[in-house]
Amino acid sequence: MGTPAKRPFDAAAASPIPRRFQAAVSAVSTAQILRASGYSAAEAAALRALSDVAGRYIESLGRAAAAFAEAHGRTEPNVADVVLALEEHALDGFPGASDPARPVLCSGALAELARFVDAVTEVPFAKPLPRRAPGSGARKGWESFAAAEREPPLRHVPHWLPRFPEGWEERFHGRGEATAKDEDTGEVAVKGSESFAAAHREPQLRHDPHWRPRFAEGWEERLRLRGRDETAAKDEEDTGEVVTVMANGNLVENGRSSVPENREKVLFRLGDKWRRRRQALPPEKCGGALELFVKRTEKLV
Amino acid sequence: MMSGGGGGGGPGGGMGPGMGGPVGGGGDGRHDDEAALTEFLSSLMDYTPTIPDELVEHYLGRSGFHCPDLRLTRLVAVATQKFLSDIASDSLQHCKARVAAPIKDNKSKQPKDRRLVLTMDDLSKALREHGVNLKHPEYFADSPSAGMAPSTREE
Numbered sequence: 001m002g003t004p005a006k007r008p009f010d011a012a013a014a015s016p017i018p019r020r021f022q023a024a025v026s027a028v029s030t031a032q033i034l035r036a037s038g039y040s041a042a043e044a045a046a047l048r049a050l051s052d053v054a055g056r057y058i059e060s061l062g063r064a065a066a067a068f069a070e071a072h073g074r075t076e077p078n079v080a081d082v083v084l085a086l087e088e089h090a091l092d093g094f095p096g097a098s099d100p101a102r103p104v105l106c107s108g109a110l111a112e113l114a115r116f117v118d119a120v121t122e123v124p125f126a127k128p129l130p131r132r133a134p135g136s137g138a139r140k141g142w143e144s145f146a147a148a149e150r151e152p153p154l155r156h157v158p159h160w161l162p163r164f165p166e167g168w169e170e171r172f173h174g175r176g177e178a179t180a181k182d183e184d185t186g187e188v189a190v191k192g193s194e195s196f197a198a199a200h201r202e203p204q205l206r207h208d209p210h211w212r213p214r215f216a217e218g219w220e221e222r223l224r225l226r227g228r229d230e231t232a233a234k235d236e237e238d239t240g241e242v243v244t245v246m247a248n249g250n251l252v253e254n255g256r257s258s259v260p261e262n263r264e265k266v267l268f269r270l271g272d273k274w275r276r277r278r279q280a281l282p283p284e285k286c287g288g289a290l291e292l293f294v295k296r297t298e299k300l301v
Numbered sequence: 302m303m304s305g306g307g308g309g310g311g312p313g314g315g316m317g318p319g320m321g322g323p324v325g326g327g328g329d330g331r332h333d334d335e336a337a338l339t340e341f342l343s344s345l346m347d348y349t350p351t352i353p354d355e356l357v358e359h360y361l362g363r364s365g366f367h368c369p370d371l372r373l374t375r376l377v378a379v380a381t382q383k384f385l386s387d388i389a390s391d392s393l394q395h396c397k398a399r400v401a402a403p404i405k406d407n408k409s410k411q412p413k414d415r416r417l418v419l420t421m422d423d424l425s426k427a428l429r430e431h432g433v434n435l436k437h438p439e440y441f442a443d444s445p446s447a448g449m450a451p452s453t454r455e456e
Contacts, residue, residue, distance in 0.1 A: 040416050079372075117379060
C-alpha cells in the first residue's frame with residue numbers, strides 16, 4: 001500500500017524535464033534505438049511519428065498501471081500493476097496467457113522482457129539530462145499577500161494575489177527621478193517617464209503640451225551640438241561657399257530655426273551626386289535647383 | 302490520422318484470478334519465481350535503457366502514474382525500448398523485402414544494402430500490426446509540381 005502524496009503538487013504535473021525538451025529527447029532516443037536495430041537513416045516525419053508513438057506507449061502503460069492500482073484501492077502502482085499493464089499491452093500475446101490462474105509476478109511478459117534485456121546491447125542515452133530537484137518544482141514559487149499576512153501596498157490589489165517582488169518600488173519609479181507615487185490614493189504613474197505637469201515644470205517649447213514626457217536632461221546641449229557638428233562637417237567637404245542644411249525635425253530652439261547666422265546660399269541636399277555637380281559648376285551660375293537641372297540636360301543633349 | 306489500437310481495454314481483464322496466483326501456488330515455486338523477479342529487477346538497475354528516466358517519468362506523470370521506485374520506471378523504459386525495437390525490426394523486414402523483390406538488373410542491387418532509411422510507408426505497415434493506424438499524406442498540394450516526381454528524402 002503506497003502512501004498518498006503528502007502535498008497535492010507532488011503528484012501533479014511536476015515533470016522532471018521541461019516540456020519543450022520532451023519532443024527532442026524522445027526523438028533522439030528513438031533515433032538511437034533505430035540505429036541499434038540496423039537503420040542508418042530515417043525520414044524526418046517517420047522519426048517524429050515514431051517518437052510520438054513511443055511517448056504515447058509510455059503514457060498508455062502508465063495509465064493502465066494506475067487504473068489497476070486504483071481498482072485495488074491503492075494510489076501508487078506497484079510491480080504487479082505494471083506487470084498486468086504489460087500483459088494487457090502484449091497484442092501478440094505472451095507465453096502463459098491462456099492460464100487464468102497464472103502467477104503475476106513471474107508472467108511470460110516479464111520473461112520476454114528479460115530475454116530482450118539479455119540479448120540487446122546496452123545503448124545509454126546520448127547526453128545526460130539536467131534534472132530538476134524532485135522537491136523544488138513541486139512547490140509553487142509565490143506566496144499570496146494573505147498567506148504572508150501583509151497588506152497589499154495598492155488599494156486595488158486583492159489580497160489573494162501573489163506578493164510583489166522585493167524592491168518593486170525602486171524599480172518601478174526609479175531611474176533617478178522623484179517618485180510621483182501617492183500611496184494614500186493609490187495613484188501610480190504607469191509610464192516610465194514623467195510628464196511636465198507631474199514634475200511641476202513648464203515645457204521649454206511653447207508648442208509642447210504639459211502632459212507629454214519631459215525632455216531628457218541635457219537635450220539643449222545635444223541639439224545644439226548636433227546641428228553644429230553637421231554643418232561643420234559639410235563645411236570641410238565643400239568649397240566653403242555653400243552651406244547645406246539638414247532637415248533635423250520639428251524642434252525649434254528658443255523660437256528660432258537651427259541654422260547658422262551667417263550663410264550665403266542655401267541648397268537642400270538631395271544626394272551625393274548633387275553635391276558633386278554643385279562643386280563642378282561655379283556658384284554664381286547656379287541660382288536654384290531648376291537652373292542646375294536645365295544645365296545638366298543641356299549637357300546630356 | 303493516427304489512433305491507438307489495443308491499449309484502452311478495461312482494467313478488469315486478468316485481475317481477479319491473476320492476483321490469486323502467488324497465493325495459490327506452491328511455496329518453493331513461488332519463492333523461486335519471486336527470486337527470479339527480484340533478480341531481474343535488480344539487473345535492471347545495472348542496465349541503462351536508451352530512453353532516459355526523466356523522459357519516462359515525464360510521460361508517466363502525465364497519465365497519473367506516480368511511483369518513487371526507480372525500478373518500475375526502468376521496467377517501463379525497457380518495455381518501451383522492446384516495443385520500439387520490435388517495430389524497427391518489422392519495418393526493416395519490410396524495407397528489405399521491398400528492395401529484394403524487383404530483381405531486374407544485377408548492377409543496381411548490391412549484396413549489401415547501401416543505406417537503410419526508415420520511410421513512412423514501412424513504418425505504417427509495421428505499426429499496423431502493433432495496433433497503431435498511421436496515415437501519412439503522400440504530398441501536400443501546395444505547388445503545381447507537388448507529388449509529380451518521386452523523391453527520396455533522407456535525414
